[in-house]
Amino acid sequence: MHFELSDDLRAFRDLARDFAAKHIAPHARKWDESKWIPDDVVRQMGEIGLLGVTIPEEYGGAGQGLLAMTVVVEEIARHCGATALLVAAHAGLCCGHLRLAANDTQKRKYLPSLATGKMVGSWCLSEPHCGTDAAALTTRAEKASGGWVLNGQKMWVTNGKRAGVFVVMARTKNEPGARSISAFIVERGAKGLEIGEPEDKMGMRGSDTVPLSLEDVRVGDDALVGNLDEGxxxxxxxxxxxxxxxxxxxxxxxxxxxxxxxxxxxxxxxxxxxxxxxxxxxxxxxxxxxxxxxxxxxxxxxxxxxxxxxxxxxxxxxxxxxxxxxxxxxxxxxxxxxxxxxxxxxxxxxxxxxxxxxxxxxxxxxxxxxxxxxxxxxxxxxx
Ligand SMILES: Cc1cc2nc3c(=O)[nH]c(=O)nc-3n(C[C@H](O)[C@H](O)[C@H](O)COP(=O)(O)OP(=O)(O)OC[C@H]3O[C@@H](n4cnc5c(N)ncnc54)[C@H](O)[C@@H]3O)c2cc1C
Missing domain, CATH: 1.20.140.10 (Butyryl-CoA Dehydrogenase, subunit A, domain 3)
Structure with missing residues (x-):
């Protein structure tokens, strides 16, 4: 292990440090009070490459590893935990799941917009009755002709108020446990997807955290991310x-x-x-x-x-x-x-x-x- 950052990583650090000092630090208190980070700040972060650090270059990201992500997130969190959480949930959870398990068509459809901040992503595992014990989730995806129908409740969805795309974990087999859950892409605006009001939190207040309700939300077969039952x-x-x-x-x-x-x-x-x-x-x-x-x-x-x-x-x-x-x-x-x-x-x-x-x-x-x-x-x- 080298203790010195490479030239590439130093460049990312300096980019994030400069952006955070100029565009985040002066406003972080206001965002904490208003419980919202303005969309143009998120877009700017995307435009300069802070949201797509670990997305492969062929999908519009910087193609860097987890070390680069830690460098960027540290610099942003230095001034504002909420903005850093927005980045971590978007890039680490939503984009991270797609990068890991999505097929090429799904990656081409979503990752370029997510990398550049044109679209923000959310990742939905936790439910009202289970967070730590997430394998007890009860949101269900039933097979229907040409796709799936999702029903259930999600909780604590970071970025949910602004997200264009949600990766949703749902049970696809009628049995308990971890090996009967799959991941699905649900787009904002899907019929039956209801985005609740943000929680009034103690901290990370600029980062919106919402409940989601899915009532007969229909998605196509092409919305399944990764293998069935392996989500x-x-x-x-x-x-x-x-x-x-x-x-x-x-x-x-x-x-x-x-x-x-x-x-x-x-x-x-x-x-x-x-x-x-x-x-x-x-x-x-x-x-x-x-x-x-x-x-x-x-x-x-x-x-x-x-x-x-x-x-x-x-x-x-x-x-x-x-x-x-x-x-x-x-x-x-x-x-x-x-x-x-x-x-x-x-x-x-x-x-x-x-x-x-x-x-x-x-x-x-x-x-x-x-x-x-x-x-x-x-x-x-x-x-
Ligand atoms: C601001 C915020 C943002 C979040 N963003 C997301 C998100 O984007 N997507 C998402 O899916 N989730 C998200 N979460 C959910 C988060 O991951 C859960 O809150 C967390 O996993 C804990 O689950 P819980 O709140 O249900 O607590 P519980 O699971 O009910 O646990 C309550 C307490 O009991 C302890 N506990 C539970 N089981 C055991 C055990 N076996 N042994 C010892 N102690 C135990 C826990 O450590 C905790 O202290 C977010 C939460 C917050 C607060």
């Missing part, structure tokens, strides 16, 4: 990569909170000296810096295993767990260093801190990551 298996592969991406989102949030604390501790004085001259503050800053650096290394190490074609799922879980829980700790310490100012919305750390909590819940909660890490350890030992 959940593909979804798990999408989530393995997604965990690395959420790890990088956490690194970005933690880094934002750290950088703001370092700045404030240099400007703010107490007892005649800048805050950072007090040892108690230095200890906090040192722990925060150590956390962010270590999390970034774990995230990049995990990403490299996927890019090398030897995906290490345990490394992905370790990275997500360490980065997300650490980001929350860093955020609260940053608020502490900011004192009373940190408790107000004038300081972006308050928003970033609220954003961090989602990273411990979404795409497999911390409890799930711990289960997976321990299980993988025993599997390795018995192999």
């Amino acid at each position: 959940y298996i593909d979804a798990l592969k999408v989530l393995d990569r997604g965990r690395v991406t959420i790890g990088s989102l956490s690194v970005g949030l933690g880094r934002g909170c750290l950088e703001e604390a370092v700045k404030y501790a240099a400007e703010r004085k107490s007892f005649g000296v800048p805050l950072h001259m007090h040892q108690a503050i230095q200890l906090k800053l040192a722990d925060m810096e150590t956390q962010v650096e270590a999390a970034r290394l774990l995230v990049r190490q995990a990403a490299c295993t996927f890019d090398a074609g030897r995906p290490d799922k345990q490394a992905a879980s370790i990275a997500k767990l360490f980065a997300s829980e650490g980001a929350s700790r860093v955020a609260w310490e940053s608020i502490q260093i900011h004192g009373g100012a940190g408790y107000t919305k004038d300081i972006c750390v308050e928003r970033l801190a609220r954003d961090t909590k989602l990273c411990e819940i979404g795409e497999g909660s911390s409890e799930v990551q711990r289960m997976l890490i321990a299980r993988a350890e025993y599997q390795k030992r018995s192999a």
